[in-house]
Amino acid sequence: MRPSDTGARRRFSRWIPAIAAPIAIGVGVVLVPLQAQAAVDLPDLTPAELLELAASSEVDALSGTIEQSSELGLPDLSGLSGPMGGGPGDDDGDGASATDLDDLISLATGTHTARVYLDDEHARLQVLDPLAERDVYVSETDAWVYDSRAAAATHLVFPDEAELEALRDVARGEAAEVRDRLEAELGAPLPTPDEVLERALAALDESTEVSVGSDARVAGREVYELRLEPRDDDTLVGAIAVAIDGEHGVPLAASVTARGADEPAFRVAFTDVSFEAPDASVFAFTPPDGTEVTEHVVPVPTPAELEQWRAEAEAAPPTDGERMPRPIVHGEGWSAVVELPVGTAPAFGAESGDSSAGGEASAMLDSLTESVDGGRVLQTSLLTVLFTDDGRVLAGAVTADRLLDAAASGR
Amino acid sequence: MSSSALLGSELLTLFRRRRTWAMLGALALIPVLIGIALRLAGPAPAGRGPAFLSQVTENGLFVGVTAMVVATPLFLPLTIGVVAGDSIAGEASHGTLRYLLIAPAGRIRLLVVKYLAAAAFCAAATLTVVVAGTLVGWVLFPIGPATLLSGATVSVGEALVRFLAIAAYVTVSLLGMSAIGLFLSTLTTVPVGAMAATAILAVVSQILDALPQLEPLSPWLFTHYWLGFGDFLREPPVWDSFGDNALLQAGYLAVFGSLAVGRFLTKDVLS
Structure with missing residues (x-):
């Protein structure tokens, strides 16, 4: 043995x-x-104090990695974006719109990683796609948007400092004027920012429960959590949480959770962050050879033009025929429903299938939406969109039934 | 025989085999085919085909990276599967295993040596793809400063250093798979079985990684970071995926290495 x-x-x-x-x-x-x-234990703060901390934040340099994830409960779209994935190379308009749609879909589903760099004069966002990259470089005078997959760059040139300064003078003058008039009307000095914050919080409190949640750690830093919970039972939004750095007051994470869900439907958060100024070389960009460059100049009106516009607007109030119909808002607060009247939203349905891109887009909408009495509904965990048969579009963070009510009653 | 001498003779045996050279030749053929096809057919439209393909005709340096994108999902794992799956089972099927084990406490040492030889083959295979690609691109296309994913342009020298870093990344990516192959190889005396099982596991893992329903599982799959080597073509280079990948592969090495040790130490070696 x-x-x-x-x-x-x-x-x-x-x-x-x-x-x-x-x-x-x-x-x-x-x-x-x-x-x-x-064991994260920061000194306790009230919501107002926490907001003040965030407002007083003076961070102008940082670098870090951001992760964004969405779980909106949309049907799986990979089969849809597949056949359209070849879009970026097509130089016609269809290709471009298909790419935009792809980008939207890719944002609404799955996980994305990006790096951000900031210093006091520059900013850069680097979206890390698999074997590809999208970049936004912003400086004081211009901005570059670069897409490696399409090998295309867009150059935005900001207006001269002098022109902006002239506009700023006008704005400052008007602000002072308004302030004087208000103080004269009230017979007292205007409230300080603190008082404004208090009043705003009080007003917010009617619709939303604002609280400071438990301290946590985001990207290795101790953070406060500011929670906003709608008091309105009709809305799909359960809670919005923002994580604010306990030392610098910078928001480091934000998430939106649907009512009744445990995991956030949308979340964006730093996975690592450093508050030291990044090396200047990360902000340098010159479009590489072989890149298709589109130039845009951002127009800025001169003070004289501004005057003229205002005079014109006052002289001739817009008539209904000329103006685009405005979106109608039903209800208020969290369960507000926005309605685009007939004609403002792109037509959707069988009759719009005249071009191939339109056909593809409507096929895509068909498979995303489900048919209900009186239209089609796109349902996500946070947002619902109703396309009525008569061409109106209604959207809101509410249930489909609420949208159908609003569509039927117009209220 | 000392351990280093044993490793030396193992490497000699591996790289003297005609099969090893045939596999390296097949890998070198990938950039050659890509280069010739593009030379004959003209530039590929941007956004079609594997990443970097459209850049090849402007800058031959990208042949190597394009070939790596093509080779990583299937061809590289196939060849690694052959080498790692053959490591123990091949000796057993030839009847040479028991002679290798005559030295006392030789089993763990033999496993380590076999694993290191497989790792050396991983490095040789990835280098073959990158070097052959660079040579092909240099012969067939103009060579110049390379445009990175971020839109920055780097000199030819720096581009070559980055390509070598990519070869190193892919080598590290394949280490976990080599450990799986070594373990499977200790289970059987039929080398083909271990080879096929290893290569199939790599494919299965990539399929699981592509299923959105299994997203929580995907960071744990050994193929998850395989195409993350593009991070070396950003400016500044991003090291996150390299670190995550190395950690993941180390985990696979620990688990399947120790499984291989357990199996091999308790196994009755009859041939």
Whole structure:
């Protein structure tokens, strides 16, 4: 008995590493995040104090990685974007619109990673797509938008500092004028920013419960959590949470959770962040050879033009025929419903299938939406859109039934 | 025989085999085919085909990267599967395993040596793709400063350094798979079985990674970061995926390495 017993024991001992390795990995996987979350205790703040901390934030340089994830409950779209994925190379208009649609879809589903760089004069957003990249470089005088997959760059030139300064003078003059008039009417000095904040919070409190949640850690930094919970039962939005850095007052994460859900439907958060100024070389951009460059100059009206516009607007109030019909808002607060009247929204349905892009888009909408009495509904966990058969579009963070009510009653 | 001598003789055996050179030749053929096809057919439209393909005709340096994008999902795992799957089972099927195990406490050492040889083959395979691609591009197309994904342009020298870094990234990516192949190889005396199983696992893992319903699982799949080497073509280079990938592969190495040790130490070697 003895020899075979020790033999079995020795056999077993040789499997010990094979048992220990997964256990060690499992413990590590559980413990490392736990340790990161452990014992964050920042001094308690009221919502007003927390907002003041955020407003007083004076960070003008940082670099970090942002992760954005959406789980909007949309149907799986990979099959749809696949056949349209070849779009970027097509130089006609269809290709461009298909690409935009792809971009929208890719934003609404799945996870994205981007890096941000900021210093006091420049900003850069670097969206890390698999084997591709989209970049936005912003400086004081111009901005570049670069897409590696399409090998295309857009150059936006901002107006001269002098022109902007002239506009700013006009704005300052008007602000002072308004202030004087208000103070004269009220017979007292205008409220300080603190008082304005208090009043705004009080007004917000009617529709929304504002609270400071439990302290946590985002990107290794201790953060406060500002929670906004709608008091309105009709809305699909359950809570909005913003994580604010306890030291610098910079928002480091934000999430929107649907009512009744545990996981956020939309979340954007830093996974690492540093408040040191990044190297100046990361902001440098010259379009590489072989890039298609589109130039845009951002127009700025001169003060004289502004005067003229205002005079024209006052002289001839717009008649209904000339103006675009405005969107109608039903209800208020969280459960407000926005209605685009007939003609303002792009037509949708069988009759719009005249061009191939329109056909594709409407096929896509068909498969995204479901048919209801009186139209088609696009339902996500946070937002509902109703396309009525008579061509109106209604949208809101409410249930489909509420939209149908609004469409039927016009209220 | 000392460990280094054993490793040396193992490497000699591996790189003297005609099969090894045939596989490296097949890998070198990928950039050659891409280069010739583009040379004959003219530039590819932007946004079609594998990433970087449209850049090749302007700058031959990108042949190597394009070939790497093509080779990573299937061809590289196939060849690694052959080498790693053959490591123990091949010796067993030839009846040479027991002679290798005559030295006392030789089993773990033999496993380590076999694994290192497979890792050396990973490095050789990825280098073959990059080097052959660069040579082909240099012969067939103009060569010049390379445009990175961020739109920045770097010199030829820096581009070559980045391509070598990509080869290193892919080599690291394949280490976890090599450990799986080594473990499967200790299970059987039929080398083809271990080879096929290893290559199939790589494909299955990539399919699982592509299913949106299994998204929570995907960061744990050993193929998850395989195409993350594009991060070395950004300006500034992003190291996050390299770090995550190295950690993941180390985890696979620990689990399947220790499984291979457990299996091989308790196995009755009869051939």
